[in-house]
Amino acid sequence: MSFASQNFSQDIVRALTECGYEKLTPIQQQAIPHARRGSDILANAQTGTGKTAAFSLPIIQQILDKPKSRSRFNARALILAPTRELVAQIAKNIEDYTKYTDISVAAVYGGTKMSSQEKKLEPGVDILVATPGRLLEHMELNNVTLANLEFLVFDEADRMLDMGFITDIRRIMGDIRNQPQTMLFSATFSAQMNKLAGEITRKPKRISVSPENATADTVAHVVYPVDQERKRELLSELIGKKNWKQVLVFVNYKETANELVKELKLDGIKAVLCHGDKAQSARRRALDEFKEGKARVMVATEVAARGLDIQGLPHVVNFDMPFLAEDYVHRIGRTGRAGLQGHAVSFVSRDEELTLQQVENLIKQRIHRVQLTGYEPKSRDALLNKIHNKAAYRDRQGRTNNPAADQSDAERRARLRRAVLNKSKVTKLKK
Numbered sequence: 001m002s003f004a005s006q007n008f009s010q011d012i013v014r015a016l017t018e019c020g021y022e023k024l025t026p027i028q029q030q031a032i033p034h035a036r037r038g039s040d041i042l043a044n045a046q047t048g049t050g051k052t053a054a055f056s057l058p059i060i061q062q063i064l065d066k067p068k069s070r071s072r073f074n075a076r077a078l079i080l081a082p083t084r085e086l087v088a089q090i091a092k093n094i095e096d097y098t099k100y101t102d103i104s105v106a107a108v109y110g111g112t113k114m115s116s117q118e119k120k121l122e123p124g125v126d127i128l129v130a131t132p133g134r135l136l137e138h139m140e141l142n143n144v145t146l147a148n149l150e151f152l153v154f155d156e157a158d159r160m161l162d163m164g165f166i167t168d169i170r171r172i173m174g175d176i177r178n179q180p181q182t183m184l185f186s187a188t189f190s191a192q193m194n195k196l197a198g199e200i201t202r203k204p205k206r207i208s209v210s211p212e213n214a215t216a217d218t219v220a221h222v223v224y225p226v227d228q229e230r231k232r233e234l235l236s237e238l239i240g241k242k243n244w245k246q247v248l249v250f251v252n253y254k255e256t257a258n259e260l261v262k263e264l265k266l267d268g269i270k271a272v273l274c275h276g277d278k279a280q281s282a283r284r285r286a287l288d289e290f291k292e293g294k295a296r297v298m299v300a301t302e303v304a305a306r307g308l309d310i311q312g313l314p315h316v317v318n319f320d321m322p323f324l325a326e327d328y329v330h331r332i333g334r335t336g337r338a339g340l341q342g343h344a345v346s347f348v349s350r351d352e353e354l355t356l357q358q359v360e361n362l363i364k365q366r367i368h369r370v371q372l373t374g375y376e377p378k379s380r381d382a383l384l385n386k387i388h389n390k391a392a393y394r395d396r397q398g399r400t401n402n403p404a405a406d407q408s409d410a411e412r413r414a415r416l417r418r419a420v421l422n423k424s425k426v427t428k429l430k431k
Contacts, residue, residue, distance in 0.1 A: 042197050218340060219344050254276065328363070
């Protein structure tokens with residue numbers, strides 16, 4: 001099914017052709033007709049399946065069908081997304097789709113000057129793409145009004161709720177005076193998101209082109225069991241021996257990212273950083289270097305799990321398993337996009353085995369384990385010995401001749417031993 005068959009204007013079709021768009025993806029086939037008719041939508045689709053075009057093209061066409069003069073600080077359409085990278089990516093896509101029209105597009109997010117964004121907002125915009133926090137800042141300064149909003153989109157809505165944006169979202173909704181056409185798109189759904197959808201949509205069309213929380217069939221998953229302290233060595237080993245040219249590595253903490261980049265560089269592997277402490281210009285520069293092949297590895301925190309569209313990215317590595325199982329779906333969604341093959345690798349230490357089980361339950365498949373010789377994780381008996389050795393060392397260094405204190409230390413060691421043994425029993429029962 002072609003885009004021309006959807007009765008889009010020739011200017012839109014021409015731009016889409018130049019973008020390399022030929023046929024509608026499944027989510028676009030199902031969502032676009034409902035969106036063109038003005039229906040509210042609650043859509044579930046994997047990352048990399050064309051969601052941006054699915055919600056933005058109908059909005060663009062409706063704005064062209066009903067042209068209006070722009071009014072100062074006014075926005076006709078608002079698209080909310082959780083991260084700077086995703087906002088920038090959506091805005092860039094929409095600018096590409098509208099290059100042969102006079103539709104105006106503005107993106108507002110943190111890490112850049114408020115004044116430059118205010119200049120874009122002042123004459124009024126047709127389509128505004130924003131993160132909730134920065135949008136509220138502009139609203140408080142009267143740099144933008146949503147009173148006459150006609151279209152409202154939440155992209156990666158579940159992530160915004162996970163990141164604690166629900167209060168900001170409710171404040172934003174309070175500034176909207178009419179009832180805009182509302183669409184929520186995401187790769188995963190949660191009970192909280194369904195509750196929000198019930199509050200802000202009117203009889204939404206529910207669209208699902210894949211099982212909820214599913215991963216793309218084009219992605220091959222593999223797990224490497226390894227001790228936490230050996231993960232960096234294993235990463236360098238795999239990159240070197242398998243000759244991986246482009247690898248996106250996810251960690252849970254900014255400090256871990258900083259240290260890992262330093263160690264990879266010592267191993268002769270060019271790596272760049274992307275996390276919340278880096279200025280937006282630095283994050284953009286790192287991403288450009290990674291896309292252009294100037295850096296072999298990009299180490300990122302969760303800020304890169306959504307919105308990064310890196311064409312043909314072959315490898316994603318979970319150096320740390322994510323805190324939320326749902327984030328696994330979004331992380332590995334950076335690879336295997338647009339029908340291409342992808343490779344999702346996860347390093348799993350003993351402490352992360354429960355998270356791995358949660359991920360497998362979520363995606364409804366068991367991930368293949370590969371044990372690399374020389375990187376076998378320590379046995380549970382070894383862990384117990386390590387605990388006892390540390391306790392014995394503390395006893396030698398700090399015994400007080402206080403019977404009560406000695407008894408307390410013994411009880412603490414016993415509790416540690418019971419905890420390890422109980423965890424082992426639980427794992428065996430689940431298997």
